[in-house]
Amino acid sequence: xVDRTLRGKTAIIGVGETRYYKRxxxxxxxxxxxxxxxxxxxxxxxxDAREVDGFVSYSNDRNDPPRIAAAxxxxxxxxxxxxxxxxxxxxSGAVANAAAAVATGLADTVVVFRGLAQGQFRRYxxxxxxxxxxxxGAFTAPYGLMSPAQSFAMRVRRxxxxxxxxxxxxxxxxxxxxxxxxxxxxxxxxxxxxxSEGYDDSRWIVEPFHLYDCCLENDGAAAVIVxxxxxxxxxxxxxxxxxxxxxxxxxxxxATAHNAPDYATSNFKTLAPRLYAMAGxxxxxxxxxxxxxxxxxxVMMSIVEHGFCRPQEVNEFFTPxxxxxxxxxxxxNTSGGNLAECYMHGLELVIEAVRQIRGTSSCxxxxxxxxxxxxxxxxxxxxxxxYCAEPNP
Amino acid sequence: xxxxxxxxxxxxxxxxxxxxxxxYADGLARExxxxxxxxxLVVQRCIRCLTWQWGPEHICHHCRSFALTYEPVAPxxxxxxxxxxxxxxxxTLKDAVPYLTVLVELPQAGGARMVGNLLGDRLQxxxxxxEVEAVFEDHDHANPPFTLVQWRVVADVEADx
Numbered sequence: 001x002v003d004r005t006l007r008g009k010t011a012i013i014g015v016g017e018t019r020y021y022k023r024x025x026x027x028x029x030x031x032x033x034x035x036x037x038x039x040x041x042x043x044x045x046x047x048d049a050r051e052v053d054g055f056v057s058y059s060n061d062r063n064d065p066p067r068i069a070a071a072x073x074x075x076x077x078x079x080x081x082x083x084x085x086x087x088x089x090x091x092s093g094a095v096a097n098a099a100a101a102v103a104t105g106l107a108d109t110v111v112v113f114r115g116l117a118q119g120q121f122r123r124y125x126x127x128x129x130x131x132x133x134x135x136x137g138a139f140t141a142p143y144g145l146m147s148p149a150q151s152f153a154m155r156v157r158r159x160x161x162x163x164x165x166x167x168x169x170x171x172x173x174x175x176x177x178x179x180x181x182x183x184x185x186x187x188x189x190x191x192x193x194x195x196s197e198g199y200d201d202s203r204w205i206v207e208p209f210h211l212y213d214c215c216l217e218n219d220g221a222a223a224v225i226v227x228x229x230x231x232x233x234x235x236x237x238x239x240x241x242x243x244x245x246x247x248x249x250x251x252x253x254x255a256t257a258h259n260a261p262d263y264a265t266s267n268f269k270t271l272a273p274r275l276y277a278m279a280g281x282x283x284x285x286x287x288x289x290x291x292x293x294x295x296x297x298x299v300m301m302s303i304v305e306h307g308f309c310r311p312q313e314v315n316e317f318f319t320p321x322x323x324x325x326x327x328x329x330x331x332x333n334t335s336g337g338n339l340a341e342c343y344m345h346g347l348e349l350v351i352e353a354v355r356q357i358r359g360t361s362s363c364x365x366x367x368x369x370x371x372x373x374x375x376x377x378x379x380x381x382x383x384x385x386x387y388c389a390e391p392n393p
Numbered sequence: 394x395x396x397x398x399x400x401x402x403x404x405x406x407x408x409x410x411x412x413x414x415x416x417y418a419d420g421l422a423r424e425x426x427x428x429x430x431x432x433x434l435v436v437q438r439c440i441r442c443l444t445w446q447w448g449p450e451h452i453c454h455h456c457r458s459f460a461l462t463y464e465p466v467a468p469x470x471x472x473x474x475x476x477x478x479x480x481x482x483x484x485t486l487k488d489a490v491p492y493l494t495v496l497v498e499l500p501q502a503g504g505a506r507m508v509g510n511l512l513g514d515r516l517q518x519x520x521x522x523x524e525v526e527a528v529f530e531d532h533d534h535a536n537p538p539f540t541l542v543q544w545r546v547v548a549d550v551e552a553d554x
Contacts (some may be wrong), residue, residue, distance in 0.1 A: 127482040130412050137420065138414035139448055142541055143510050144407050145494050147482040154474035154496050161474070161521050204479040204491075256448030258496050259506050263474070 007393035008276055009087035010099040011232035011239035014045025014225035017353040020188050020342035024119030026219035034115030035071060036062040037221035040048025041111065045225045046236030054107035055081030056098045063115045079107040083247065083383070087148070088292050088338075088346035088374030092121040093247035093383035095350060098226040108231075113223040114347040124148055125217055136140065139257035140335070148294060149214055151259045152220035153206045154379045156297030160208060163311040167208065169318035170296040171199045173332070174212040175338060175354055176323040181336025184362040188216060189340035200343040213296040215338040222347040224354065229391045240357040240371070240387040244279035246271055266301035266377035271384060276307075279386045281305040281370060281393070286386075287332040288365045293338040297343035298377030303330070306374060306384070323362035335365035346375050353387050369393060405530055406510045406543055407492060408420030410485035413532075414539050422449045424463040430539040432529040435463040436502040444504030470497040470544070475519040477510055491515050497525055497544050512545040523547075 016037045018028075026033060042049045049072050055065035055077070065080035079101040083090030091114075098110035118124060127146025132138075145151065159165070178194035181187035183228050194212060202211040212342035232239035248271035253260045262269070276282060283306060291299045300314060308330055309317040335341045335352040353371040355361040371387045408513055416423040428435040437446045437454035440460040452459055474496045481487045499538040511519060512528055525544040532539050 096404045110397070118443055125480075125482070128412075129483070133412035134415040135417040135422070135450060137412070138416070138426070140508050141412045141507055141541075142414045143494055144411060144478060144482070144486055145476075145508060147480075149480070150476060150478055150482065150494070152496070153476040157476060158474040158521070204477070206479065207477040252454060255454075257506065258474075258508055259447050263496075263506075 005278055006096065006099045006103055006245060006278065006370045008241050008388070009103040009229055009243045010226050011229050011391070012224045012354050012387065013227050013232050013237055013239055014041040014047070015354050016040030016042070016044055016223045017186070017344070017348065017351060018220045020186060020344065021219040022188055023123065023173060023217040023219055026117050027192050030115045030120050030221070031063050031067070033219070033221035034113055035068065035116065035315050038068070038072070038111055038113055038225040039194065041223040041225050045236065046226070048108065050074060051109045052111050053077065053099055054098065054110035056081045056083070056094045056110060056112045057089065057114055058083035058094045059086055059114070061114055062121070079110055083381070085379055085381050086296060087376045089379040089382045090247070091346035091350060091371050091375030091383060092245050092385035093290065093375065093381060095224070095242060095385050096245035096247060096383065099242045099245055102226055102228050107236035107299070108227060110226045111223050112226060112347070112350070113221065114345050115221040116345055117219040118217045119219050124367050128241060136256035149209055150297060152295050153209055154258060155264055155378055156295065156301070157208055159297070159301055162264055163314060165300070166315050169300055169314050170208065170213050171196065172318040172323060173293065173296040173299045174199055175320045177333045177337050177339035179225065179320065180325060180334050180363045181340035184335050184341055187336040187341040188218060189336060204348045208297065209295055214340070215294050216340070216343040218342045218344065220342055220344055222344045222351060224347070224350055230326070238358045238389070240354040241389070241391045242282070243370070243386040243388040243393070244275050245383070245385035246275050246278060247381045248274065249381040264301070266298050266305055267380060267382045268302055268305035268374070268377070268384065271382060272306045275384045275386065281386065285370050286330070286372045287368045287370050288325070288334060289372050289374065290333055290353050292346045292349060292376050293333065294377065302374045325365050326343040328370055331365045334365065335363050348375050349375070350385070357389050404438060405532065406512055408485050408489050409532070409535070411483060412491060413535055414460040414541070420511050425449065426539060428463065428465070429529060429542055430538070432540070433465050434468045434527055435507045436466050436499065445505050447502070447505035447507070448525070466499055466502045469501070470499045470507070470525055472496070472519065472521050472523045472525055474521060475496040475511065477515070488537060492496050493517070493519065495519070495525070495544055509542050509544045
C-alpha cells in the first residue's frame with residue numbers, strides 16, 4: 001500500500017451554525033437545530049443537501065444519521081460513523097473519519113455535525129440523580145466527585161504542582177477567550193467583557209478552577225462539510241484543506257478511578273508527533289490555534305504537549321498578549337471558543353479554524369496559512385487537526 | 394424522633410443522598426466493596442505476574458491473564474493530588490460545600506490510586522506527598538448498606554513532640 005496518509009486529500013467546503021443560546025433558551029428542539037446547521041453548511045458550500053452521502057459525529061450525539069437522512073430525503077447514506085468517547089475529544093477525530101471516508105471513496109460529501117441542547121436534556125455541569133453509582137462511577141460519585149470539572153481538577157492540580165505554575169497562567173486563557181468574544185457578535189458572552197479582577201473575584205467551582213476557567217453550557221448545533229481536495233478547488237468557498245487529522249489515547253489513560261499512569265496530562269503526548277508528521281509541519285509553522293477549553297487547565301497542558309512551549313515556560317508564555325489575535329505569538333481561541341462563544345463541544349472551534357483560512361474571522365490573524373484545532377483535552381480519545389490554505393504547502 | 398431513624402449524617406463526611414456505590418453490572422469490583430464492609434482495603438492483583446491493578450478489570454493489563462485476585466493492602470498512602478469543591482454538583486451537597494477530595498497513592502500496591510474524601514477541616518492546607526491513612530466510613534442504614542474508604546492525614550510525630 002502506498003501513500004497511507006490523509007494529508008491534503010480533503011477539504012472543508014462549508015460550515016453552518018445555528019444561533020448559539022444559553023442553556024435552556026433555544027426555541028427549537030435539538031434535532032431541528034442539527035438539521036438547521038446541516039442545511040446552513042450546505043448553503044455555505046453551495047451544494048444541495050441531497051448531495052450529502054455521509055455523517056460523522058462524536059460524544060454519543062443523540063441525532064442519528066439514519067433519522068437525519070430520512071428527514072432530509074437523502075438518496076443514499078454511504079457513511080455513518082461515531083467517534084467513541086465523551087466530551088469534545090472526538091471533534092477533530094470526526095473530521096479525520098470524514099476525511100478518511102472521502103479519501104478512500106466510501107463517500108463523497110460527508111457532514112461532521114454536533115447537536116447539543118443541554119437545556120433539553122441533562123446538564124454536564126451537575127451529577128446524575130441516580131440511586132446507585134455502579135462500576136467505575138462507584139469509585140467517585142459517593143465521594144461527591146461527579147462533574148467534569150471535578151474529574152479534571154486533580155489532573156490539573158498535579159501538573160500545576162509539578163511545574164510550579166501560577167493561577168495567572170489559567171487566567172490568561174480565560175481573559176483571551178473573553179477578549180476575542182467581544183469582537184464576535186455570535187458569541188454568547190458578546191458584550192460581557194472579563195477583567196483580571198473579575199476573574200480573581202469570581203467564585204471557585206472546584207479548586208484550581210474559578211467560574212471563568214470552566215466552559216459554558218449551551219444549546220445549539222454546528223456542522224461542516226468535507227469533500228475531496230480535487231472537488232473543493234471549484235466550489236463556492238475558499239477550501240480549508242485538511243492537512244492532518246488524528247485521534248489517540250496514550251497508555252491506560254482510561255484506567256478507572258483516576259489511575260492513568262501518566263496522570264498530569266491532556267493525553268496528547270502520543271498524538272502530537274503523529275499529527276505533525278502527517279501534516280509535515282512544526283509547531284512554529286502554526287499561525288493560529290483553536291484549543292478546546294473544557295477547562296483552562298486542559299488548554300495549558302494541550303499547548304505544552306503540542307510543543308508550543310515547555311512546562312517550565314508556562315508562567316512566562318501564558319499571557320493575554322501572547323494569545324491575542326492582533327500581534328500575539330500564538331493567537332488562541334479567536335472566536336471566544338467554549339469559554340465565551342459557545343460550548344458546541346468544540347465543533348465551533350473547527351469552524352473558527354476554517355474562518356481563519358478563509359480570512360473571515362471577527363478576530364482575523366493576517367495571512368493565515370496553517371490553522372490548527374485541538375479537541376477535548378484530558379478525555380479518551382482526544383484528537384487534533386490542521387487546516388491549510390493550500391493542499392500541499 | 395423515632396429511634397430507628399438514626400441520622401447517619403453525624404458520622405459521615407458528606408450527607409446521605411449521594412449515589413450508593415455498587416459493583417459493575419457484570420459483578421466486577423464486588424470483592425472490593427465486600428472487603429470495605431469488613432474494613433479491609435483490597436487492590437486487584439494478577440495471580441500470574443503479580444502486577445497490581447486499579448481500578449479493577451477482567452484481565453491483567455500487563456500479562457493478559459484472566460486470573461486475578463483482590464489482595465489486602467495496608468490502609469496507608471500518600472496524597473497524589475487533591476481538589477476542593479465549592480459548587481454543589483448534587484442537591485444533597487447544597488449545604489456541604491466546600492469539601493475535599495483526594496487522590497491517594499498506595500506505594501505498597503504498586504502505586505495504585507484511590508479516590509476518597511480527606512477528613513478534617515474542609516479549609517485545611519492540603520499537601521501533595523502527605524501521608525494519609527484510611528478511615529472506613531460505614532453507611533449501615535443505607536439500602537443496601539455500604540462502606541466508603543475515606544482518608545485522614547497521619548499526624549506528624551516529630552511535630553507533635
